[in-house]
């Protein structure tokens with residue numbers, strides 16, 4: 628798909644991380660692992676964990692308020708709220724409706740979007756579509772996850788990777804500033820079993836047996852996902868630039884889904900883009916699934932890593948398998 632007339636702009640960004648920190652050292656007391664192994668194999672040093680009883684909408688609220696403040700808007704300005712999450716407050720109603728009430732966004736519609744780690748990029752593309760069609764003007768797009776509740780803290784191959792958090796952007800109609808030049812989404816369901824939470828849905832409803840067998844926890848084929856992620860990272864950057872008639876030298880900053888520094892290192896080898904132009908904060912937060920791209924974007928903005936007019940590329944990939952990207956002129 629080629630770039631088109633911009634329909635939407637990013638008006639504001641925000642993030643929220645729960646305060647409780649779980650370090651690699653803490654994990655080494657739970658499973659047979661070490662700070663040295665986790666840092667060397669993933670780049671992660673610590674991650675945040677939401678307290679018991681805290682749900683995706685609770686993390687989404689401060690991130691959304693932050694994004695609205697940055698956009699200079701009030702909750703009443705919103706027409707639509709999309710929450711990308713794999714860990715909604717409950718099966719129904721949507722976390723977006725719960726968030727709407729907490730925010731006081733009384734003029735907005737809301738729904739949740741499920742595309743795992745790619746969820747935020749899908750939600751941005753969806754939000755842009757609502758603006759392009761005229762159905763909505765101002766759209767709050769949130770990625771929020773309480774993923775550690777679905778992590779098996781007896782499984783060292785997964786428990787070291789994931790964390791909790793939320794990030795948000797406010798989209799408004801294109802106004803020549805921070806315009807979204809391109810969005811792209813794709814999936815391949817033949818890889819559905821590579822990252823999954825098998826129980827708790829209609830295929831395998833919750834039962835004593837599913838709980839006894841630890842089927843409500845995330846299962847992952849790490850090596851296969853690693854290969855998919857490294858390959859996809861490169862092609863997303865390359866194809867997004869090509870679609871926009873840009874080259875690697877035009878890139879101001881890439882904000883990727885935060886998974887593993889080795890994936891970034893491997894992908895960067897095939898791209899003619901200096902590593903300093905790839906924003907990483909996964910050493911502090913691990914993989915926060917749908918929240919990882921908006922948290923990283925908000926942090927990049929806080930750190931002054933984007934200047935007016937910069938070409939920003941957002942990329943994400945994950946369970947589904949799903950992948951997607953957005954190109955923004957900042």
Ligand code: UT7
Pocket residue numbers: 659660661664665668669744783784785787822847849850852853856886887914916944945946
């Ligand atoms: O959002 C997308 C979701 N996920 C990802 O993108 C994750 C992609 N995959 C990865 O990042 C990597 O595959 C992992 C970090 C999950 C694993 O790293 P790896 O280098 O692929 O390790 P491996 O699976 O090949 O395992 C090597 C060894 C194994 O031991 P043996 O069988 O060689 O004795 C594992 O049991 O490392 C062992 N191992 C660990 N050792 C210490 C696996 N996890 C750990 C651990 N601590 N936490």
